[in-house]
Amino acid sequence: MIREMMDEDLPVILGMEKELFPENPWPEDQYHYELHENPFAQVFILEKDGRTAGYADLWILYDQAQIANIGVSKEFQRQGCGQELLQHCIREAVRLNCENITLEVRIDNTPAITLYEKNDFINAAVRRNYYEDGTDAYLMIKPLGGLEYDDNTGN
Numbered sequence: 001m002i003r004e005m006m007d008e009d010l011p012v013i014l015g016m017e018k019e020l021f022p023e024n025p026w027p028e029d030q031y032h033y034e035l036h037e038n039p040f041a042q043v044f045i046l047e048k049d050g051r052t053a054g055y056a057d058l059w060i061l062y063d064q065a066q067i068a069n070i071g072v073s074k075e076f077q078r079q080g081c082g083q084e085l086l087q088h089c090i091r092e093a094v095r096l097n098c099e100n101i102t103l104e105v106r107i108d109n110t111p112a113i114t115l116y117e118k119n120d121f122i123n124a125a126v127r128r129n130y131y132e133d134g135t136d137a138y139l140m141i142k143p144l145g146g147l148e149y150d151d152n153t154g155n
Contacts, residue, residue, distance in 0.1 A: 002045065002046050002084070003044065003045055003047065004043065004044060005044060005045045005055060007035065009045055010031055013045075014031070016054075016071055016073050020072075021071070023131075023132070038059070041059055041068070042059075042060065043057045044056045044085065044088060046072075054073060054082065054084075054085050055085070056069070056070040060093065060096050060098065063097065063098055064101075065089070065101040066103065067086075067101065067103040070089075072085070077111075082115050086119055087119070094144055098144050099144055100141050100144055100145070101121075101141070102139060102140065103116065103121070104137040104139055104140070105140060106137055107126070108135065113138065119142065120142050122140065123138045123140055125138070
């Protein structure tokens with residue numbers, strides 16, 4: 001089940017951030033900003049068996065969407081959770097008539113790049129020194145223009 005993130009989810013999400021991104025986890029104040037101040041943010045939680053399996057932060061900027069952050073707990077990786085979260089973000093972007101959806105990904109994050117390419121994202125550019133440790137990122141984009149959202153099926 002995917003639902004909106006709430007303040008009560010933050011302890012688990014912050015723990016996952018440290019587990020997944022030990023060099024540069026998002027701090028608690030960033031999540032507070034996303035949940036309460038960023039008018040463009042939609043933050044989601046994926047639950048499996050009553051436990052938090054992953055999360056995604058999607059920004060809708062008029063006719064553009066950007067996945068600002070996405071993560072799946074190591075315990076739930078390789079079980080389709082990343083695909084489920086990514087598809088949810090894509091469906092939301094289509095539902096809101098976005099022309100494109102973009103994201104940045106570390107150039108050394110092969111599993112994530114493979115997932116994005118499987119979902120028709122293309123590598124559009126390299127963002128040099130994008131991360132605090134100096135690692136580059138790929139800017140990946142998926143065109144959405146012309147795709148339609150079905151209110152009846154949610155697809």
